[in-house]
Amino acid sequence: MLSRVEAQSPPTKLCIFGDSHLSAASRALKEAPVLGDLAYEFWGADGPSFRDLTLVDGRITPGKIAKDVVATVNGQGRETLGPTDFDAFLFYGARLRMSEFMPPMLDLLARPFAHVSAAVARKQVRSFLGKTRSYRFAQHFAAQNPKASVVFTPTSLLTADILPRVANGYRYAKKAQEPHRAILRDLLDEAGREDGITFLHQPERTIVKGMFTDPAYGIAGAQEDKDAVHKAPAYARLILETYAKQVCLPVTQV
Template sequence: MPSRHKLAIFGDSNLGAVRRAWEAGLLRFHGYDVEFWGAAGGDYRAIHYGKGALRATTPEAEETVLLVNGNGRRALAATDFDVFVFYGVRLRLAEFFAAYLEVMLDPDRAISDAALACAAAQFLQERRAVRMAQMMRADGAKEIVFVYAGFPSWGIVNQAEEGRLLAKTPRIVEARAEHRARLWAALGRVFDDLGFGFIGQPEETVVRGMFTDPIYAVEGALEKEDANHKSPGFAALLLKKRFD
């Protein structure tokens, strides 16, 4: 019988969609022994990398991590798994897309692919999860794959309200596939240069420029005004081509 690879799925509150997809049989991860590891909210912020492993730095966060993991794994060491998936992990790519789509859609402005590449590199280097992954890679992690957990779902909240995406960048609803493709390509090249895999958002799930089709919103999204979390079906769509 062929040996199975060890897969760790690390993330923030978006990790729940992956776990539900796996438990429902929407994802099978053929050939992998799977463990989940991570935390939500403030407990996620208390996870840091040091001495070869990701660890929770507060008792409350450690309790959450152990609950999520279910196998008593207090630390996620760089050499313990064959593959690490960083799911969600607060990449905040909607901020990147909104800023540069607004530029591309302005007839009086333009941006080159070289400038986009520099912007993508700088943006990702500012993400704490990317820096943690770089340290893991330096300490022997074999493969790390980043997965974006999706643009906000359309129609769940009023995106034109102050502080939301359309308040500062109203043109983004006009963005077309070719605009998005330039940004995905820029991000993909940076992840590739860093030695990481990357799974962006499938084009068929995008509506209104850079929002997620509400059919993929988490259950009860309208009642909870939760435009950020997605359904198990969405998580399965992202991961199954790579892992099934």
């Protein structure tokens, strides 16, 4: 559950930053204006180009490889992205992969006689977040612009039934239940709060088989293309609707 961002007033100008998952978000917003009157821009790059984004003088800056992609994604001529360019940032996907984080963590949580202390779990979460560049971008933005709303919605779990071998080795994660996932969300939320970042988690109703996304939310042609990573606009819409409810509306309306 997305916690309320402690902003003085609803944001007026949103940047949705991310990687190839922006595609589903873009389509969702074209299908339905779930963000209402909130002005928004996309900014980011897909695939290998995303790795070409770095912080230069405090601004996310594309290298030669990513420059054209960023220009296409943004379409507004914004060549670099800085912490004060917007009063709200939604980091969307952006390679913070729950499909990488959740299964091994769930496997441990759901395993009989296994235990990890809260202190160790916090270290694990910190390590996972710290190695993801986009999370470091988000940390930087939140630190440099404390008035901004910085929300991160990580990449969703892999779509079920597409890559059956993925579940190998996760005997217990496959049986994980909502309380197990809630523990991990709480840990992420706690770390995010310390960094001024609010997590917008994958809705529980989209999760099946312990560690997967319901195929109903998979991208069109996922099975044929063996694409368990990308999701349909329907999934993006769920995320954006939640974001709108929690962040965009005035405090009195929440």
